[in-house]
Each structure stands twice: as C-alpha cells, then as structure tokens.
Amino acid sequence: MQVLIQLLITGIAMGFIYALVAIEYTIIWNATGLLNFSHDKFILFGAYMFAGTYVLSLGLPPVIAVLCTIITMFLFGIVSAFVIFNPLSRLSTNLFAVIGTVILGRIITEAVRLIWGPLPFSLDGFLKGSYKIGSVVVSRSHVIIILVCTLITVSLQLFFKFTKTGKAMRCVSENKTAASLMGVNVSINIALTVGISAVICAIIGILVVPIFNVELQMSSMIGLKGFASGVIGGFGHLPGAILGGILLGVVEIFGSMIIPSVYKDCLSFILLIIFLLIKPSGLLRDRK
Amino acid sequence: MKKQNKTLIIALICIGIAAILPLFISNNYHLNLMIQVLINIIIVLGLNFITGLTGQMNLGTAGIFSMGAYTSALVATKSGVNPWICLILAAVMGIIIGVGLGYPSLRVSGVYLALTTIGFSEIVRVLMTNLTDLTGGALGVNNIPVFSIFGHEFRENKEIYYLYLVIALLLIFNAYRIVNSKWGRSFLAIKDNPEAINASGVNIAKLRIMAFTLTAVYSTIAGSLYAHYVGFMNPSAYNIEFSINYVVMLVIGGIGSVAGNIAGAILVTIVPELLRFIENYYWLVFSIITLLFVIFLPNGMLSLFNKKKSMKK
C-alpha cells in the first residue's frame, strides 16, 4: 500500500511537470497560433542558467538564483518574441513557424553547449532529502514540484481572469484582429505571453534539476510528453492540459511496474496515438 | 515547351557533372561525402512531399530512416537474403510506417504529425537500443552485405557512387514527375487552401497520408542504401538533431521544388566540410542563417532566381 501511495505521488509530481509544459506551450499557442517547438530547449536553457551560472559559478543561494533565472528567462522570452515569434506569426503558412521554432531550439542547444560545455553535471544537495508521513516516504523534490505547480496553475488562472493584462491576452487568443482594433497591442501581448511561457519553462527546468542530471538531452522527453498531455487533455485548453499531464504521469509510473522501465517512454507515445485515433479532440474539449 | 527544354538542358549538365566528378577525385573521404550527398538528396526529396508540399511538419526522419536501414540490415544479415530484396522490404516498411503513422496523425487537421513523428523517432531509438537480441543494441548491426549485380559486388566507393547515382536519378525523376503532376498540385493546394481543395471533392486526409507515405518510402529507401553502403548500423546518431538537419536542407534549398531540394541537400552536406575552421560554432552559425532564411526568405535560395513566383501574404 505504501508503495502504491509513493508511486502515486511520484506519478502526480511528474504529471504536474508535464502539465506545466502543456500549459507553457498552450498559452503561446493561444496567443500566436504557433506551437513552440523549442520549448524543451527553453527548459534546458533555464536549467543550465540556474544550475550552471547562478548556483555553481556565481555561488548565489538557491532562492536568489531562482529569482535571477526567472528574470533572465523572462527577458529572453520577450526578446525572442520580438525577434522570432512575431515575424513568424505573420508568415503565410504555419509551416514556417514550426520550422522557425525548431531551428530556434537548435540555436539554443548549440549556445548551451558552447557556453556550459557538453559534459553533464548535477547540483548536489539542491532539493534533496525526503519527508516521512506515517509510513510513506515522499521525496522532497516531488512535494516541492506539486506545490509549485499548483501555485503556478492557480496564479495563472487568476491572472487571466482578473488582471487587465490577462484579459487582454485572452482577447488576443480569441481574435487577433478584433483585439488590435479594440486597442490591444498584439505584439506586446504576444511578447508578454512568450515571456511568461519562458518563465514557466525556467521553473520547470529548475524543478527537474534534482530529478535528472543537467545535460543536453535532459528536457527532450519532457517536452514531448508535455505535447502528448496537451493532446490528451484537449489541444489549446488549459484545464485539459493539466488533467492530461497528470493522467500521463500516473499512467507512466504504474505502467513502468508492468513493462521494463526502459520502455516507459513509449507509453506516452502509445497514449498519444490512442487519443488521436479515438478522441482527437481530447478529454475536455468539445469539437468546434 | 521552351521552358521544358531549358530544364532538360540544365538537368543534363548537372547529371554530366555528377557523372564525371568522381574521375577527378581520388580522396576516399570526398567520395564518401558525395555518396552521403546522394543519400541526403533522396531523403530531402521525400521530405518535400509532406513538408514542402502539403505543409505538414515531419520531424521523424531519423526514426523512419533508421527503420529502413535496420529492416534492410537485419534481414540481410540474419537471413542472408539478397540486398536488393532487402531494399524492396525497406520500401514496404516505408509504406507501413506512412500509413500506420499517417492515419492517426493526418486524419484531423493540426500539427499532430510533428508531434507523433518526434515521438515515433524517439520510440524507434529506444527500441533499437534496448531490443538487444534483435538489433544488437547500442553495438548495432555489423557486416551488412553490399549490393551486387550479376555477381559483381559494389565494394569500391566509386562503384557505389555510380550505382547510387543511378538510383538517385531515378528517384529524382520520379519526384519531379509527382511534384509537377496533379498529385503535386493537389498536395500544394492542401497547404495553400485546404477548404478549397476539399470543396473540389478531394479527401484531404487521404491525400496527406499518401504524401506522408511517399515521404516514408523515400526515407526508408535512403536508409537501406545507407546501411548497405557503410556496412554497420547503430542507433546512437538517429535523434531529433538528425531529423532537423533535413528540415534545414529543405528550407535552405527551397520548399516545394525538386531543384531546390537537391541544391539544399548538396549545400548543407558539403558546406560543413568547407567551414571546418569554425568547427564548434558551425551549427550555431548555420542554424542562425537558417532561421534568417525562414523569416526573410521562406521559399529558399531558389526563390532568388525565380522572381516571378513572389508569394507574399
């Protein structure tokens, strides 16, 4: 029983990570109609910046390092929105946007490799340790992941519902032309969205530092599974993204009890295909 | 008609150059590079069908290519079947992948193909690495036999080059025929305006799946050619970066046109060798150039020469 609960918590924690990934690209998708294929590289960049520069090189305490990472990534998001996302969203077909973001991902990876080197490293002692509740042992990083993710999800919802900027962003996602006619500056909105998305990516990157080593391939699987959970929950739908992510995380962790764990990654792909075949609109979304 | 003659003349000149070039090259390394160019041309031509014409992103070239290569290599090494039959089996594998992966991903409109192909690629890599009994795991498959015609084995690089040149020319010709036929036009129509082609009584989903199947067949054939040429296969190189390289070739050369595809494949394969001196920065520089291409010259290099087809939004 304890094992089951422990597994469930691990699954939910991983699920929340996938859900965050899904949220992070969904808000860009809603704002620009582009799918950010470089999002896993954003995560990678965030993790390297946090672990490599702010903690290891500059020796900042984790809290300040987290803040610095968030600010830097926000700026990075804004800049890449103006330089890349805005021009791409104006091109005639979506295809070039896909290609453009894929290439952007390649650029980030190369930059990361050149700046921090190709060798993997890890951050000792960061979010390590575990809590014991009754007879259930829960790792500290998993608890933090669940807490932080819930916090982000809730505050994003509040942001979109109650602040003026958030409302304007929802307008842009509904109808770009109408929003710009109503006096919403679409470019700045897109930039803000990409900035927020980059911040979420950075947080994901920081959260997975204790789980994986910091290396160039650390985030590619997370990125892919985030996509899968978006499709499972309903593309472009925030609550669906969260549900899909958690479902994927739990299925994966219990699935790996049945099949050898090296094939664990295949499960998300199989789930993705099943959903595309049976219910391409996802769990929570009606067909338009 | 005049335009066709001009195309024919240019094509013949290019074939002539391709045919006599090896006579002046004795360096084995350069010959290897040229064979690699031929294989890349085949892959990019294939990618052009789904990505260049119908506008659906395929990021699974690595997976499809290695499925082709492994199919060919495993059948050849385990059962000793003639490599030519293995090549055909690889093409059949392409059809299976094309329909099997295309059906769930392309039935509904959206960017799903990009997602499923990335996933497929990763799964293939995981399976190739871990199904040790079948694929030899990370060590891979060794001693893959070479092609032979009437008992003559193609072992020398020069011989392989000419053999593959013939195959590549056949495939280029086929691609040219398809791109400039009703098929190419309707693929392109799907990218330009799916609703309109739908209203003309065309089943978009079916057409997209057909285009993707063509892509897969071209890639698996290229995989098979590659396997029988290098003689060994291991899964390590076939990751997403591998797939992106071909997208880069497609964009740099020119989306949608056969000549552009060929130019892109040649350029992106050869230029790294010329730019050896920037070594570490090579991919960074090249990626930035590609990104600039996507933003400022989305129809590739060839659109510089082909001013008439200005396609602004």
Next chain:
Amino acid sequence: MENNKESKTILELKNVTKRFAGLVAVKDLSLKMKERTIHSLIGPNGAGKSTVINMITGLLPLTDGEIYHRDTKISGMKAYQIAQTRCSRTFQNLKLYRSMTVKENIMTGMMMDMHQGFLPFMFDFKKARQEDKAMNEKADLILKFIGLQELSNEYPANMPYGKQKLTELARSLMLEPSLLFLDEPAAGLNPSERVEFVDIIMKVFESGIDIFLIEHNMDVIMNISDDITVINFGSKIAEGTPEQIQEDPLVIEAYLGDRYKKEHGKGGRKCLK
C-alpha cells in the same frame, strides 16, 4: 416561370438549424430549389446566408435538420463527399492557391475525376500522359469559356480582383457540377466587371448548370434569379419570384427599403433579355 412549378426539386433544405454556442445563426429554414433555375438567397448582413451555404457544402455541421441534393441526403456527409455529388462552390473570400498559376489552380478542380494513382506518374506510363492531356484540354476549354485564356500562366496575386473571382468560378466548373453555389459573386467588383460576371453566370446557367446564389447586389439578383428566398436573423421571411419579392411588404421593410421600389420598376430575367 409558372411552368417551372412541376419540375423536379434539385436541392431541398428541411428545417435546418444552426447554433453557435448559444447564438442561433439559422433557424428552422426550409427551402426547395427547382431544377433548371437560378435560385437566390438574400438577406441583410449577418442574416446567416453564408452559414447556409457553408452548411449545404459541408464546411459547417448542421445542428438540426436535413439537406437533400436530388435524392441524396447530403447533410452529415463530409465536404469532399458532397462535392462528389457534383455540387461545387465559390467562396466569398477568395480561396485560390497562391503558389500556382491560373491554369494550375483550375486543374486542381478536377482532381476527383482523375483516377490514375502514383505509379503511372512515377514511371511515365501512357495512361498518365493521356490523363494529363485530357486535364489540360479541359482546363483550356474552361479558360476559354470563362475568357481567361490569356492569363492562364499568371499568378492569382498579380491579377485584378475580378479576374481572381473568375478563376475561382472556373475552378468550380472543372468539377462538372450539376449544382453550383456562388457565394456573393459580385461583391467587390466594379460595375463593368459586374456586368461581365453576370453574363458569364448566365452563360454557365445556359450550359446546363443550376445555380444557387447568395448576393447582396439587388440589380444582379433581380435580373438573373428565377426564385428568391429572403432570410433575416436566420429565418425565412419571404419566398417567390423577383416580382413577388419586390412587392412583399416584409421584405421591403426588412431589407429593400422604400427607396428601392421607387427606383426599380419591374425585375426578372425577362427584362435582361
């Protein structure tokens, strides 16, 4: 026009309703279109005209009701299947293929009548060449019919709007439709282009194709229609010949306005001839 009453129904809408998340765009609409007629659907902006045409051609699913093309139930079919029952259409906002020439644009219109698979095209079989030739000939014929032969190698973006509209019409004719839907064909055209377009529509009609028309321009409508259905806020408010419609008090109030009646005496296709 009276003798047309006994002729067959080519298109029938039965209680068609469309809801968009709470908003009722089309409400309980029924209409019958007779064979060998030009039938117009008119109404003020936002009355749901384009929604109706999009539902008939399968771009939008129906919320309720049924649509028949001759004896085939086409509601619930996919857009391409409906097109295969020989219904073709043009679009209000042009949907041409930017990267293709006029002729190539037109040739995609007959894709479904071309049955050769990939293999002939790959290996240059005789069949593929024959098919290619047939396709080219048909495209040339229609280009000539529409009067676009000089522009066949031009790209749509380089042509005036009127010619682009004609290109789209030509593409829809490649399907050899028995029923043709025109979504605001005269919108955005200057007066001389409009006259040209009306002539071509009449030519198309006389070649044996029945036409269902959505139009804003009253001159066009009254001159060429046999029957008119008027809708407002998604419901039918009147139906009949142009003469009847022009005198219908409801229509005048909702749509035409008093001024219209004073300026235009009698309508109907007879006047044009």
